[in-house]
Amino acid sequence: MTENPANWPSDIFAVLREREISQICHVPDAGHDRLIRLCTAQNDMSVITLTTEEEGVGILAGAWLGGRRGALLMQSSGVGNTINALALPAACRIPFFTIVTMRGEWGEGNPWQLPMGQGAPGALEAMGVTLFRVERAEDVSDTVNAAAAQAFNNQCSTAVLLSQRLIGAKGFK
Amino acid sequence: MSSGTMKRREVVGTVLAPRRRNLLTVGGLGSSSWDIAATADNPQDFCLVGGMGLTVSVGLGLAGARPQNRVLVITGDGDMLMGMGSLATVAQIQPRNLAIVILDNEMFGETGGQPTHTAGVTDLAAIAKGAGIPTAVTIRDAVSLQDALPLIHDADGPAFVVAKVSAEMPPTVYPPLDGPFAKDRFRMALLDADV
Numbered sequence: 001m002t003e004n005p006a007n008w009p010s011d012i013f014a015v016l017r018e019r020e021i022s023q024i025c026h027v028p029d030a031g032h033d034r035l036i037r038l039c040t041a042q043n044d045m046s047v048i049t050l051t052t053e054e055e056g057v058g059i060l061a062g063a064w065l066g067g068r069r070g071a072l073l074m075q076s077s078g079v080g081n082t083i084n085a086l087a088l089p090a091a092c093r094i095p096f097f098t099i100v101t102m103r104g105e106w107g108e109g110n111p112w113q114l115p116m117g118q119g120a121p122g123a124l125e126a127m128g129v130t131l132f133r134v135e136r137a138e139d140v141s142d143t144v145n146a147a148a149a150q151a152f153n154n155q156c157s158t159a160v161l162l163s164q165r166l167i168g169a170k171g172f173k
Numbered sequence: 174m175s176s177g178t179m180k181r182r183e184v185v186g187t188v189l190a191p192r193r194r195n196l197l198t199v200g201g202l203g204s205s206s207w208d209i210a211a212t213a214d215n216p217q218d219f220c221l222v223g224g225m226g227l228t229v230s231v232g233l234g235l236a237g238a239r240p241q242n243r244v245l246v247i248t249g250d251g252d253m254l255m256g257m258g259s260l261a262t263v264a265q266i267q268p269r270n271l272a273i274v275i276l277d278n279e280m281f282g283e284t285g286g287q288p289t290h291t292a293g294v295t296d297l298a299a300i301a302k303g304a305g306i307p308t309a310v311t312i313r314d315a316v317s318l319q320d321a322l323p324l325i326h327d328a329d330g331p332a333f334v335v336a337k338v339s340a341e342m343p344p345t346v347y348p349p350l351d352g353p354f355a356k357d358r359f360r361m362a363l364l365d366a367d368v
Contacts, residue, residue, distance in 0.1 A: 023234065023237065023238070046237055048233075048237075048262060048265070048266065049262070049265065050258070050262060051258030051259070051261055051262060052258050054226065054227065054230075054256075055227075055230045055256070055258060055259050055262055056230075057224075057227065057230075058224065058227035058228070058229075058230025058231045058233075058234065058256075058259070059230045059231070059233055059234035059237075059262075060234060061227075061231055061234065062199070062230065062231035062232060062233060062234025062235035062236075062237075062238070063234035063235065063237060063238045064234075064238075065219060065231070065234075065235055065238070065356060065359055065360060065363070066197075066234070066235045066237075066238025066239040066242075066363065067238055067239070067360070067363070067364050068234075068237070068238035070234070084224065084225070085224055085226075085227055087223045087224055088221070088223065088224035088227060088231075091222075091223060091224075091352040092352030092353060092355065092356045093352065093353040093356070094352075094356055
């Protein structure tokens with residue numbers, strides 16, 4: 001873990017390296033921007049920008065069938081786009097690991113973000129995804145590590161939810 | 174009714190006839206998976222029986238993880254229409270080892286034969302080209318199919334081949350429906366044998 005709490009994206013990057021997670025798929029979010037840049041700069045990681053988050057569920061399943069570990073980076077609104085796709089890792093017991101930046105909770109200023117932000121945890125759980133929520137920067141490293149270990153060691157689906165309090169609410173007034 | 178006249182199972186048989194040891198196939202939900210299962214029970218074929226719209230994405234992820242293999246996606250027009258954004262994503266990556274064959278019967282065959290958008294004015298090969306996949310063709314007869322085999326098996330990808338097939342629905346032949354068995358069998362064939 002880094003000394004500066006603001007460096008939590010670097011903590012996530014270190015866990016991805018440690019766990020040999022090299023296929024990154026994302027629909028970008030401002031909260032994931034630094035992590036995406038760190039991954040893109042790494043020659044032995046593949047970073048794929050998606051048109052919609054469900055593509056990422058398919059790409060990661062294909063990658064794992066070929067022996068490669070991956071992670072899907074998305075924001076909570078994207079969770080809704082993945083729902084039927086999550087049947088693939090669930091039905092086949094293929095590991096699925098995602099890191100979700102939450103909107104629609106702590107200090108949200110955009111009312112359009114509330115329904116999916118508040119619905120995302122329930123939607124994921126309904127599809128059999130185990131949730132690991134992070135509120136504080138000092139917990140990011142351990143939590144991401146535990147969630148990744150659980151997904152890949154047990155061939156199941158896990159999601160880390162990075163709370164809006166951690167990321168910082170956008171300044172709507 | 175489909176504008177296609179080729180028989181889907183014959184198309185899949187012809188496409189898979191020259192398969193090399195390094196070929197990995199990903200089959201799409203429904204009839205395409207039945208066609209692959211009817212052709213051969215090969216552990217290097219992974220057939221989706223759900224997750225509609227994901228087949229090309231699974232192939233793309235597999236192609237990236239296995240550059241030493243050729244990856245062939247075989248799916249239908251309905252599955253492709255649901256995952257059209259994945260063509261733009263394939264185009265960004267330009268995987269040299271990925272080929273996609275669409276069995277276009279212009280209908281949702283498994284649900285009663287309701288027409289899909291390709292029964293109207295939608296042209297999947299044109300969409301693939303517009304997405305940024307230059308090698309995208311539509312074939313309607315056996316001669317064109319033979320001409321397309323090098324694109325599917327040998328040429329630098331990505332290749333996108335739309336085969337216009339008839340509305341005929343051959344008998345269902347299931348691939349393994351138990352997902353954990355199907356993926357374990359595939360991974361063992363692939364990762365243990367170092368093909």
